[in-house]
Amino acid sequence: MSGNEFVLEMRNISKEFPGVKALDDVTLQVRPGSVHALVGENGAGKSTLMKCAFGIYKADAGEIVLEGNPVTFADTRQALDAGIAMIQQELLPVPQRSVMENFWLGRYPEKRYGVVRIVDDRKMYADCKAVFNDLGMDIDPATKVMNLSASKIQSMEIAQAVSYNSRVIIMDEPTSSLTENEVQHLFSIIRKLRSQGVAVIYISHRIEEILEISDEVTIMRDGRLVGTYEASTLNNEFIISQMVGRTLTNMFPPRANTPGDVVLKVEHLTSGIERSFRDVSFEVRKGEIFGIGGLVGAQRSELVEALFGLRSVRSGSISINGTKAVITNPIQAKRYKLALLTEERRATGIFPALSVLDNTLIANLEKYVGRNGLLDEKRGVSDAMRHIEMLRVKTPSVRTHVENLSGGNQQKVIVARWLLTDPEILILDEPTRGIDVGAKYEIYSIIADLAKSGKSIIMISSEMPELIGMSDRIMVMCEGRVTGILDGKEATQERIMTLATQLS
C-alpha cells in the first residue's frame, strides 16, 4: 500500500470563464476502488471540475494530487499517461474506422524493419480482444465503429480507459443514451472495475442510479461544493434539496401579462426518431409565458424544433388558433406565425459575416420587396433601426458585422429578426445562455413586454430560478416525456427537480 487514503484529490479548485465563476474553491477526494458520484444541476460545475482533472481545462487556483503526488496536465494525453481517463458525453470516435483503430488511436503498435515502421494490425487486434474479454465485453475489434450501438461504443471507450492502466475513470452522464438493460450491463462493468481497485467518478442526474451504484456522493451547486456524503446515508429528497438549495433574488422584472385564450394546442406529439420526445401534450395561451424545464437529455430542444418543422414527427397533432397545423419546415412555421430562437446561437442563429441589418431582415425579406422587384432598403433600415432601439442593441451602426457584438447583443439581434416577422408564438430555447448577468435582465424585460403585448412565449430554460421567475406555467420533461405541468406560482426548485429526475 502506498498509504494514500485517496487516489485522487482535487484541493480548493477555482476556475473562471469570462463573466462566470464556474468553480469556486471546490475540493473533491476520491478513494481507490470506489464509485464516487458527482451530482448537481446543469451548470453546477461538475463537468468543468472533471475537465480540470483530465487536462482539458487548467484550474486557475488549487492543486490536483494523484496517488500522493501533485500533478499538472497540459493536455489530456498527459492525464491519460498519468492514469486518469474520462469517458465524455457525446465525444464520438472516428465512426468510419474499425474498433481497434479507434482503440489504439494515437498509440498504434508498430513493427520495425530497419527504418520502415509498419502498424502491427495483428497485435492491435489481439490486445484489443484481450482487454474486451477481461471486462466481459462482446465486441469484435475489426468491426467499424459506425456499426456499434451507443452502448457498445461506450463499453469500448471504458475498455480503452482501462488499457491506459487508468487508476481513475471519469464517466460524464454515461447512461443518458442507454436502455435499462444496457445500464445494468454498464453497472456490472463498473463493479468489475471497482473490484480491480479502479476509482470511478460518476457524473449523473439520475438519482436512483446514483444511489444504486455509488459508494460516496459529492453534491455541487453554482460552482461550489455542497458536501460529500456516504451514499448509504442519502435519499432522493435530501439530494434534490441540496442540489437546488438557493434562494430566489429579485433578478426578474415584474410581469403584467394576462394569459387569454388557447393559441397553441399540442396533443400526443411523438418524435420520428427513437428515444426522443414521446406523447407530449400541452396548451399555450395568448399572452402566456410557458416555461419548459428539464435536465440535459430531456429532449426539450428536440420538441420545439419539431414544432418548428426542423425535426420529424411520427404521430400526434398541433393546433394553432383552433385549426390543425401541419408544419414540416420553417417556412410553413413562419406562416403559422411561429418564431424560434435556437439554443445554439453560433451554429443556427447568427450570420457572423453579415451586418446587423441583414441579420435582422433575413427571416422577413419578402416583406421588403418593392414593386420593382428590388428590396426597399430604406424601409428595411428604418424597421431594423426601430427594433434595434426598442431592444436596446448596442451596436455602432446597422452596418456592423454581427460577429463584432457581444453575445447578449447578438441574441437581441435574433430576437429583432423574429419580431419583424410579427409572430404570435415565440419559442425561446435557452434565451439567456452565455449572456452576462446585466444583459440577462434586459432579455427578461423584453420577454415580459412581449407577453404583455399579447405574444405567447414558450421558453426552454435549464436555469430553474429563471424558469420560476419568468413563467406563468412550467412544463417539466424527463427523457422525452412530460412528467408534470406546474403553475408558476406554486413551482419550487425542489418540485421541478423531482419531476425532472422522475423516470417513468
Added chain:
Amino acid sequence: MRDPASKGSNRRLSARSIREFATRNAIILVLVALVLVIGIVRNGFLQPDNLVNILRISSVRLIIALGCAGALISGGTDLSAGRTVGLSAVIVASLVQRPDYASKIFPNMPTLWIGIPILAAIAAGMAIGLTNGIVIAFLRVPPFIATLGTMTIAWGAASLYVDRPPLGAQPIGGLRNEFTNLGTGSLGWPGFSIPTIIVIALIVFGIYWVILNKTQLGKNMYAIGGNVNAATVSGVNVRRNLVIVYTMAGILYGIAGVLLAARSGGATNNYGQGYELDAIAAAVIGGVSTSGGIGTVGGVLTGVLIFEVLNNGLVVLGVSAYWQQVVKGIIIVAAVALDIRKYGKKR
C-alpha cells in the same frame, strides 16, 4: 443611404484614414500598381490598343467569374463553368455559319435571325446550370462533385455535337459578320466608341450587382453561404435559392460562350477548357471566400482584371510561357492565403 450612426464623421485625411483606405481597397491598389509597373517597364503595355484588348478578354472572363462567384458566395463551387462556355460556343457557332461557307455543320440550314442561335446557346448553358442546381439542392451531391460531373458531360456533349465521323470533332468557322460584330465591333459615334463586348459585360455586371445587393435572392445567397443552418431556421428556402443560383450561373456561361465565339470568330470542342479554374482564382483574388458568405461583384471585377493584366503583362514582359504558369500559381495561392488571414482569424 447611410444610417444615423455614421453621420457626422468628418472626412479629414489622416494617416489612419489612409491606412484604412489602403486596407479596404488593397486589391484595387494591387491592380493599379501592376498596371503602372508593367507600363513603366514596357511602354507597349499602356498603348490604348493593348489596354482595350485586355478589357475585351476580361469581358468574357468577368461574366464567367460572376457565375462562379455566385456559387462560391452561396457556399458551393462550380467546376462546370469552362466546359459549359465551350458547349454554348459550339452551339451558337454552328447556327451562325455563313451560307456560302464550305464545310458547314448544318449544310441545308436556312439563315436564322441572329437571336435564335444566341438564345439556343444560352438555353444550353441554363440547362447545365439547372441540372447542377437540382443535383446539389435536391440530391444533396456536394457542389464540387456535382459540377465535376456536369463539366465532363458538357465537354462530351460539345464534342459529340461537332463530331463528324470518321473525321472526328471539327472546328467551326466562317461565322456571319453580324454575329462576330458582337465580339469585335464597337458601339458609339465617330470619335468615341466602346467595343460592344465590353458594353455587354458591363450590363451583365450591373445586373449581377443589383441581384447580389438589392434583391432577396442576393441576401439569401450570402445568408446560405454564411450559415446554412441559420438560414434554414430563418425560413429561407435554401433549395429553391440554390437552384436559382446555379441556373443563373449557367445562363452567364451561355452568354460568355456566345461572346467567346463571336470574339474569336469560331469555336471548337476544346473551347473554355480550364476557364473555371481561372474564374475561381479571379474571384478568390477579388476577395470572394471559398468557404462561402463573403464576396462582392466589384471584387470579382478587380480579380478578373488583375488576372488578365498579369496574363498580358507577363507576355509583354517576355516571360516564358512556362514561367507564366508558375507565377500565376503563386499569385493564386498567395491571394487565398491573404483571404484566410482576413476572415479566418476568429477562434
